[in-house]
Amino acid sequence: xxxxxxxxxxxxxxxxxxxxxxxxxxxxxxxxxxxxxxxxxxxxxxxxxxxxxxxxxxxxxxxxxxxxxxxxxxxxxxxxxxxxxxxxxxxxxxxxxxxxxxxxxxxxxxxxxxxxxxxxxxxxxxxxxxxxxxxxxxxxxxxxxxxxxxxxxxxxxxxxxxxxxxxxxxxxxxxxxxxxxxxxxxxxx
Amino acid sequence: xxxxxxxxxxxxxxxxxxxxxxxxxxxxxxxxxxxxxxxxxxxxxxxxxxxxxxxxxxxxxxxxxxxxxxxxxxxxxxxxxxxxxxxxxxxxxxxxxxxxxxxxxxxxxxxxxxxxxxxxxxxxxxxxxxxxxxxxxxxxxxxxxxxxxxxxxxxxxxxxxxxxxxxxxxxxxxxxxxxxxxxxxxxxx
DNA sequence: GGCCTCGTAAACCGATCGGTTTTCATTTCG
DNA sequence: CGAAATGAAAACCGATCGGTTTACGAGGCC
Numbered sequence: 001x002x003x004x005x006x007x008x009x010x011x012x013x014x015x016x017x018x019x020x021x022x023x024x025x026x027x028x029x030x031x032x033x034x035x036x037x038x039x040x041x042x043x044x045x046x047x048x049x050x051x052x053x054x055x056x057x058x059x060x061x062x063x064x065x066x067x068x069x070x071x072x073x074x075x076x077x078x079x080x081x082x083x084x085x086x087x088x089x090x091x092x093x094x095x096x097x098x099x100x101x102x103x104x105x106x107x108x109x110x111x112x113x114x115x116x117x118x119x120x121x122x123x124x125x126x127x128x129x130x131x132x133x134x135x136x137x138x139x140x141x142x143x144x145x146x147x148x149x150x151x152x153x154x155x156x157x158x159x160x161x162x163x164x165x166x167x168x169x170x171x172x173x174x175x176x177x178x179x180x181x182x183x184x185x186x187x188x189x
Numbered sequence: 190x191x192x193x194x195x196x197x198x199x200x201x202x203x204x205x206x207x208x209x210x211x212x213x214x215x216x217x218x219x220x221x222x223x224x225x226x227x228x229x230x231x232x233x234x235x236x237x238x239x240x241x242x243x244x245x246x247x248x249x250x251x252x253x254x255x256x257x258x259x260x261x262x263x264x265x266x267x268x269x270x271x272x273x274x275x276x277x278x279x280x281x282x283x284x285x286x287x288x289x290x291x292x293x294x295x296x297x298x299x300x301x302x303x304x305x306x307x308x309x310x311x312x313x314x315x316x317x318x319x320x321x322x323x324x325x326x327x328x329x330x331x332x333x334x335x336x337x338x339x340x341x342x343x344x345x346x347x348x349x350x351x352x353x354x355x356x357x358x359x360x361x362x363x364x365x366x367x368x369x370x371x372x373x374x375x376x377x378x
Numbered sequence: 379g380g381c382c383t384c385g386t387a388a389a390c391c392g393a394t395c396g397g398t399t400t401t402c403a404t405t406t407c408g
Numbered sequence: 409c410g411a412a413a414t415g416a417a418a419a420c421c422g423a424t425c426g427g428t429t430t431a432c433g434a435g436g437c438c
């Protein structure tokens with residue numbers, strides 16, 4: 001194991017940014033961020049151009065873990081149908097956590113409004129990756145319209161994560177039948 | 190016509206709050222709000238308890254128009270199936286507007302995080318009303334599980350509006366087939 | 379005219395914003 | 409040992425935050 005017992009200044013900043021912006025939104029101040037990370041503002045502005053770049057880097061750093069926890073393992077041998085459902089099973093499980101606040105990438109884009117904000121761009125890329133996964137699986141599974149199905153699935157993903165995040169729905173018994181219906185209608189075997 | 194040619198101080202504040210928070214988010218300052226409304230801060234704090242209450246009142250005031258533009262007319266004689274699709278047709282049309290930023294009620298809840306914020310409570314009520322409409326139509330249309338269908342529809346509504354709002358999807362050719370698939374699977378005639 | 383209400387403009391409050399700078403203690407390394 | 413690099417602490421910057429208060433002018437009513 002190469003687990004680092006001692007985090008670098010940079011890592012502590014990225015982690016604090018991820019944690020606090022997820023809980024309080026991008027409105028969080030740099031003073032609060034630095035205090036939580038145990039890092040001086042001077043160090044922050046040596047490591048990052050600005051607060052905006054720190055937020056973008058913080059989202060970027062989590063992107064690998066985000067897709068890793070959602071997507072099936074690389075050596076997964078199940079059918080595309082099951083592999084897609086796996087993603088939504090993972091989402092439903094995450095949504096059950098008491099501190100779940102919805103997908104951080106969707107939240108960032110909604111809070112920032114500006115689509116050209118560096119953090120918005122990162123969020124957009126992450127979601128494009130997830131959509132690409134859906135489309136590839138849809139194609140391989142013989143969906144009648146892989147592009148349409150992928151758009152439907154990412155729509156359900158964002159809708160479910162948003163509604164669970166604001167506490168409007170607990171998703172129980174909702175996601176699986178919905179996704180299954182869409183997969184069936186697309187002729188996925 | 191009883192159209193008011195002259196807006197009251199209160200009306201100007203509510204309109205400015207609705208416009209600016211939709212464009213810039215709830216982060217907007219009271220100075221900016223007052224300047225845009227042509228109203229002094231003194232008047233604001235005579236009419237409203239706080240900025241939070243102004244935001245809540247601004248969302249509340251729009252709620253009637255929100256459901257009115259989405260829902261079919263009271264004397265609409267079409268089938269529940271068509272009446273539900275009407276809502277999503279309206280959403281797709283609104284999403285086509287160049288300044289569309291997604292559903293303001295969903296955005297408010299995501300930005301505020303706090304579910305007990307007065308504006309969050311208003312947003313929650315509005316969405317509960319829309320969900321109730323879906324459920325009533327589902328029941329009347331003979332859906333096998335009206336509760337499930339209503340949850341699916343509001344999920345699609347929020348997901349579609351969120352993705353269109355952040356510019357991730359233009360919804361064209363997406364909503365209608367998705368909703369139709371769900372209605373069919375629920376056995377809606 | 380005199381009074382009272384209404385609302386604007388603007389000063390003011392302490393706190394915080396994103397960002398910069400200075401100071402000083404510690405660590406690293408030749 | 410001594411020089412250089414690092415980074416924490418904190419003062420500081422102008423601007424803005426939500427909110428309060430003061431001052432003044434424009435109307436209506438007796």
